[in-house]
Amino acid sequence: MPSATRLALRPCAPADTDAVLSLVNADRLPGQPTATPEMLHEALAGRSPVDGGWWAELDPPATQVAARADGTVVGVASWALRPRDGTGLILWLHCREDPRVADALVAGALTALGPRPVEAFQLATALTRGVEALPRAHREATHAALERAGFRGEPQWRYLLVDLPAPDLPRAARVRTLPEPGDSHARRLEVRRGEAAAEAEAVIGLPVEGAGALWWIGVRPPSRRRGLGRALLGSALDLLASHGAREAFLYVETNTGRGGEDDRTAATALYRSAGFREVDLLHSYVLPAPPPTAGDGLRSAYPSRAAASAATS
Template sequence: MATTTLGAGWGLRPYADGDRGAVLALVNADRVPGQPEATPAMLGEALAGRSPQNGEWWEELSPPATDVLHDPSGTVEGVVSYAVRPGDGEGFILWLHCADDRPELLSVLVDRALRALEAEGPRTVHAFEISSALNYGLEALPVRHRPAPRRVLEAAGFAGRDEWRYLHAELPLAGLPRAADVTVVPSGAETRLEIVEDGRAVAEALVGHGPGALGAVWWLGVLPSARRRGLGLRLLGSALELLAESGVREVVLYVDDDRSMAPPVPPEDDRTAANRLYDRAGLTEVDRLYCFTRPA
């Protein structure tokens, strides 16, 4: 891609400890509803290449490199973090932030990452594919809240994929029914809820307890043979009640309805009923989440 020129005095350099406050300010300026405020501890985990979500994917990456963009006065105006996956040689732009999402700054940061990742030759590069420690499960770009990075990535040769629907609600949510008999199985920061009939789980949900008063519904499913009986709505009501009782005041939910999937959509991947359920329950769509790929 062509390099954007910002003028004399602007520069790029590796992240240093003294940049922490400025980088956190950039990250938090891009925060969307339902996401926690990034803390020094969260930044430290992201810089080290670790994350509470998608941890196994981070383990496949080489240690990430993080660079900052500064203006002539030395003020940090942007940051980009990137890494290579040695197993297949593919590259990843992991997270990217700059002041006011200015396209000219974003272009410089994306160019920096691509030049570093492709220093030894062309490779496929992905962007916004993996959730970092700086957010809570947000593994793709919220394109309505951050349209500039999408435009800059596409101008650099990346193709975007509409992968996720991102939903949010404040708890408690009134008016939801509850399941009469639910089995609750705690496991660390996650809890599984099951509705069991005749010795087998016919509906289940997985909820998470995130930073502060934030929680997530990671999964909710009902067996085909048990559908159209209202089990999904009652189980969701029970899951949200459980989170609220544990101190959760905001909940997020990700629906992998992948609008880029070519029809016909296999029945097991059809999220039409799930989306209808979450809308009916009162969760609000915050954004659509896009991942990006640039072929070698």
């Protein structure tokens, strides 16, 4: 019976590349690119084109696979320590949503990290285009495994997708398209009157596998409530379509500042009225540190990778 099959947890090896990529791509969201060996190499090294500064704060990550007795790799998880505050992070985990494998991988990561506060799915990885948290509806077994381990999850982002072209949207006048400094795969759109400050701006990511990104769109307060945001959105989606995009995705923060500067109610309503549909709600997780007991200490609570390689029944 599958439930009686023994799992072994061991460090990820180069020979596991194909199996790990298969696991990652089994969880790929609509609009996201197929993970490649190059992307996996960056993730294993602890680098990411999004959230790169936060990744730089971490120790080199440890990555572990779960394998059956016959050697078949059925799961993978990666974690790291943030030295500045002693927090552990579960960075990414894939297991084809097998509850038993998810439980084993979460337990293995927590054993390696030791008794400390742990965060999970807080950073975007090199395996996606900016997916910064766990898509709960698509990853219910992983979500449940984290909850069983004591994590508390909170929604952070809405992941929205729209088909292109979007012919019913208006287009903005006086749009200039510029390179985005530091990102050769992005473009900035600006609406200006002469040399004055831009009235509105947007940043797009050029399409990969037919999907483009809308990274940012904003309108300065004096120019709001005139339809400029909607028109600039139409221009941004037009530009993506002209580069071959068949769909576009974006992330919008969940509404935690109702009525204030961080309120995303109007932005969410704009995107939905423009045809964007919600693919999933992305969650991040926190596990508080356990209360200290006699003899506990955090200095030795982050053992070597080998400490997590014991077999799990």
